[in-house]
Amino acid sequence: MTDTLDRTTRDYSVVGPEAQSAAEVGLVDAEWFRPYVDPGRMRELTERTNRRAIADAVLWLALxxxxxxxxxxxxxxxxxxxLFVVYGALFGAADARWHEFGHGxxxxxxxxxxxxxxxxxxMLWRGxxxxxxxxxxxHSDTIIVGRDPEIQLARPPSLLRLAQNYSGLRNQPVMFWRIIRHAFGKIDPVALELVPVxxxxxxxxxxxxxxxxxAAVIGLAVATQSWLPILLVGAPTIYGAWLVLFFGTTQHLGLQEDVLDHRANSRTVYMNPVFRFLYLNMNYHVEHHIFPTVPYYRLPALHAEIKHALPEPSPNCLHAYREIIGELKRQRNDPNHELETRLIPDMRAAPPEAGSIGFIRPDGSFDLGPVEQIAIGSITRVDVRDRTFAVARTDDGTVCVVDGTCTHGQVHLSGGTVVDGPDGPQIECPKHNGRFDLATGAPCRKPVKEPIAVHAADTAGGHIIIQPPADRPTN
Ligand code: FES
Known part of the structure; x- marks a missing residue:
């Protein structure tokens, strides 16, 4: 498909005609490649700890x-x-905190x-x-033209523009001007497209x-007749932007557009411990995109688990930049050119959350199988005829059954994870980390807005029995 597109005329805006074209060829909210990971191992990899994340955050804030x-x-x-150079770099490292804590x-x-x-x-002037x-x-439509608002450079790429972006003087003032316009109620078309009413x-x-x-910072600067307040708050968003770009450029630039495989449009780069602290392990970017439920401190372990299924990572930043700049130069002359040096292992995607098959009992109720087949803390998919369920077992052994597909997108929840919420256990979707309360089905975290159907489970006989869902015939 990519060979037939004329990129010199493409519109990268998410409110332009490319959005419709992407939908027509099946690139919107599509299914993406995922390698198989043992569900038990996946449970370990998705475990979160307050201690590690808070310690990293406190260290960064203290520095x-x-x-x-x-x-x-x-x-x-x-x-x-x-000192301001170092301060700007640390300020720019807010980008990684924005990303990791934003994913929840x-x-x-x-x-x-x-x-x-x-x-x-x-800090970063991002609403x-x-x-x-x-x-x-x-995350839904990574590097799909017309859908992804975070594509760094359009093809044919401009190296001059890339260099200008490093200064912070090109993009950052535009971002603040956008904030000012939004403050006056003038929401731009891109924001209207992305944000629900x-x-x-x-x-x-x-x-x-x-x-x-x-404005308060500027007022303080005027009152004290000093640039110092502005150099500490506001200006670092501009003069520290280079660090955001330095790391962010390695994520997707120079790689393929319009493919449903993060191995082809994202890049993993080995980095030293200092960079990994500043960047919170986002250098494992392919891994992050394939499994966004894995917290940043477990990405190295995830990498070890699935690296056989991924292209060879860039050994360092220099290597990654050589690859990027070389490819941008080629795409400048031929916007359809694709990098040929990254070999993607030829393997089948893991079947989408393969689970087990339940059956309909003579009284019409659904038997979803033995309780013991669901490990504590895990989620399993069980299909009964045309219905699919996500069956979760919480830490205290309780069995919870919800409809299998997330109400935000066509993603099976059994690929997600069971987490503790303030009011009890929740199920977290593997695609965008949206959450539902497992007891009530209520949406608990964006982007999910619609509740999920919950099915009361009777486990007294050792099997998980639910009544047939009211909205479907039972035979
Ligand atoms: S598909 Fe988006 S949160 Fe589930």
């Missing part, structure tokens, strides 16, 4: 504050310049996830609600909050 105070103390001497996988504590996400969004929906779309008010109020914070 940021420490370097910021040091720079302020020696300001305006020349000694402050290198860093901590098991939702409040901590959300607090860090809000802080990082404010939290708008960018959350933007990132959901990026009932959340657009939040976009406006979040933008207003951001404007007020930055």
């Amino acid at each position: 940021l504050a420490g370097v910021g105070v040091a720079a302020a103390v020696v300001f305006p001497s020349y000694w402050s310049i290198p 996988t860093a901590c098991s504590n939702e409040r901590v996830n959300d607090a860090m996400y809000q802080l990082a969004s404010l 939290p609600t708008l960018w959350r929906w933007s990132h959901f779309r990026h 009932n959340e657009r008010g939040k976009v406006v109020w979040e933008a207003r909050f951001s404007v007020v914070v930055h």
Whole structure:
């Protein structure tokens, strides 16, 4: 398909004609390649710990504050310049915190996830609600032209534009101008396309909050007759943008568009421990896209588990950049050119959450199989005729049965994970980390909005028995 497209005339906007074209050829909300991982191992890999994520967050904030105070103390001497350079880089590292805590996988504590996400969004001039929906779309339709709002460069790529982006002077002022417009209630068409109607008010109020914070910083600078407040808050979003770009460029640039395989459009790069701390292991980017429920600190283990199914990672950043720049130069002359050096192992995708088959009993109830076949903390798919169920077993052994397919997209929930929520166990969708309460089916985390049907399970006889769903015939 990609060979026949004329990229010189393509419109990369998510509100342009390419959105319709992508839908027509089956590239929207499609099924993506996933290698097989043993369900028990997957349970281990999706486990979250508050301790690790909070320790990393505290260390980052302490470094940021420490370097910021040091720079302020020696300001305006020349000694402050290198300190502001380091401060800007640490400020730019907010991008990785924005990403990890935004996915809600860093901590098991939702409040901590959300607090860090809000802080990082404010620092990076990204409206939290708008960018959350933007990132959901990026995960649904990764590098699908006309659908993914986070494609870094259109083809044919401009190396000059890439270089300008590193300065922060091109994109960042545009982002803040967008916030100002949103603060005045002028929501742009892209935001209207991405954000559901009932959340657009939040976009406006979040933008207003951001404007007020930055106006206060400017007011402080005027009152103290000093640039220092602006150099500490606001300006670092521009002069620290290079770090966001330095890491972010390795994620997808130079790779394929319009393919349903993250191995072909995402890049894993081996990085040193300092980079991995700043970037929170997002260098394992193929792994993250295939299994977004895995928290950042378990991505190296996930990589070890599935690397046989992935293209060879770039051994370091230099190698990745050579590959990217070389490919961008080729695509500049031939926008249809594709990188030929990344060999993707030829293997079949894991069958979509293969499970077991239940049956209909003479009294019409559904037998979903023995309780013992569901391991504690796991979710299994069970199909009965044309119905599919996700059967979960919580830590205390309780069996919970919900409809098998997420109400947000056509994704089977048995590929997800059981997590502790404030009001009891929840099921987390493997696609966008949306959540449902396992007892009530109520949506607990975006992007899910519709509840999922819950089926009361009778396990007294050792088998999981549910009554036939009311909306379907039983035979
Ligand atoms: S498909 Fe998006 S949260 Fe389930």
